[in-house]
Amino acid sequence: MxxxxxxxxxxxxxxxxxxxxxxxxxxxxxxxxxxxxxxxxxxxxxxxxxxxxxxxxxxxxxxxxxxxxxxxxxxxxxxxxxxxxxxxxxxxxxxxxxxxxxxxxxxxxxxxxxxxxxxxxxxxxxxxxxxxxxxxxxxxxxxxxIDSEHSAIFQCLNGEQMKDVRKITLTASGGSFRDRTRKELEHVTVQEALQHPNWSMGAKITIDSATMVNKGLEVIEAYWLFGKPYSQIEVLIHPESIIHSFVEFADYSIIAQLGNPDMRVPIQYALTYPDRLPTPSQPLNLAQIGKLHFREMDYERFPCLKMAFESGQAGGTATTVFNAANEAAVDLFLKGQIRFLQIEDIIADALDKHETIAAPSLEQILEADQWARKMACARF
Missing domain, CATH: 3.40.50.720 (NAD(P)-binding Rossmann-like Domain)
Structure with a gap:
């Protein structure tokens, strides 16, 4: 037990x-x-x-x-x-x-x-x-x-050698506003942002999905979990959320993990690994789904994801500031104090003004976290 x-x-x-x-x-x-x-x-x-x-x-x-x-x-x-x-x-x-x-x-x-x-x-x-x-x-x-994307990658890598991995690809649903232009985002409401098309999640993560911050955080997490450089980590928009992520190997073969968008599956896999048990989820019926769709990530449309890659490559406290500024900005948005697009402005401003510490101690990390939160809230 x-x-x-x-x-x-x-x-x-x-x-x-x-x-x-x-x-x-x-x-x-x-x-x-x-x-x-x-x-x-x-x-x-x-x-x-x-x-x-x-x-x-x-x-x-x-x-x-x-x-x-x-x-x-x-x-x-x-x-x-x-x-x-x-x-x-x-x-x-x-x-x-x-x-x-x-x-x-x-x-x-x-x-x-x-x-x-x-x-x-x-x-x-x-x-x-x-x-x-x-x-x-x-x-x-x-x-x-436990995140569905990282669980998928973990499963794809079972029995494989990391030296043979050419590329890791995280899939992204695109969030609540994946089909809207930036112009159409200027006056979106909190209620609209909280309507995720595929997943049932908490408010903060749902907003992060709409800004693509959540995918940026997952990119940074993948870097630490799987030890691959950011140049070998990519993001692909996949609206159906059926392929949870995939790995391409040196011979260009790809192993992907598929399933219905139900978090109970990766949760149970983490609890029972390396064994598998029946879950309270439903089986995937690909014939019923019929088609799966994919499109390249647009980093101009989703600048928060671009900032995540940049802060990850900078390392040190840059990722701490990226995360903390976002948490503060999302809180402001949920309270109705800022507009949706101001979330990315707040993150960019904090990263701009921060002097990165390359190998911070826990105390320095916590200080950078608090600094970023104060910066984010300073104008509001």
Missing amino acids: KRIAILGSTGSIGTQTLDVIAHNTEQYQVEALAGGYNISLLAEQARIFRPKVVSVATKALAEELSQAVPEGTKVYHGEGGLLEAAAGTEADFVVTALVGSQGLRPTLAAIEAGKDIGLANKETLVTAGHLVTEQIKRRGVRVLP
Whole structure:
């Protein structure tokens, strides 16, 4: 039986992870759940899965939640609570599904505690890839990707030699506005931006998909996960989201991973690797789909993706600033304080003004993160 901790259990990935676990209860024991502010859902999850530890955002919420969880479940809060859920239980596998850079410290703590990681928090590698990969090697833990694109690449590389890889291609749906011109984006609303055509995701990730920031973060994550230079990582628009990503080898053969757009499949693969079990998903019917479509990425149409490649190639704190400025800008957009296209302006301005530190310490990374957030919000 695998013992699981889930950081971000009330979010999209967290709830789908628990759905996978509920279909194979004999395989898993839930040791810890960490949510944010949705204590009614977290309380329900605690009653069903009976973890030893739960954590919420604030002390007040923790006091309220403590009245609703099963006897024997300890309630924590804040960053200390996240660290306890990540590293303080007998869990041997930690699903990191927190949104944004708040996932960095708990992920590092889980790795330091010798726990394998199911990585759905791409910002951890984007923000501090060199520190995370060094710690993974030192502690000898496994990191299994949960993002559908990185899970696809991981599966395509099974049994292959990295020296034979010519190119890694991440596919992108194109997001909510893939068929709109830049002129048509000038006055789009938050509600329009949140209408993703293929995937059901949280608000922040859905906005990131519309700007293509999410794909940029995935490019940077792929760099750290698979050790290939940015010149060998490409992005292709694939509106149906059936081919989740693919790998081209030295002989020009291509291996791709296909499936319906259902995150429960890559989640379960991370939990059961190297084994495969039936999932609560539906089988893919290619005859019914009939056709798949592809088009080249337009970096003028999606400048945030271009900035992601540039910050990744710059390295160091550049990717930290890219991520933090975006998080702050998306928050402003969701609150109605800026227009959609101003997200990319804010990121560009922060990157322009930042002096990159090549091999930053954790303290320098956190300082760069806070600097970028202040820069992003300075005009609003």
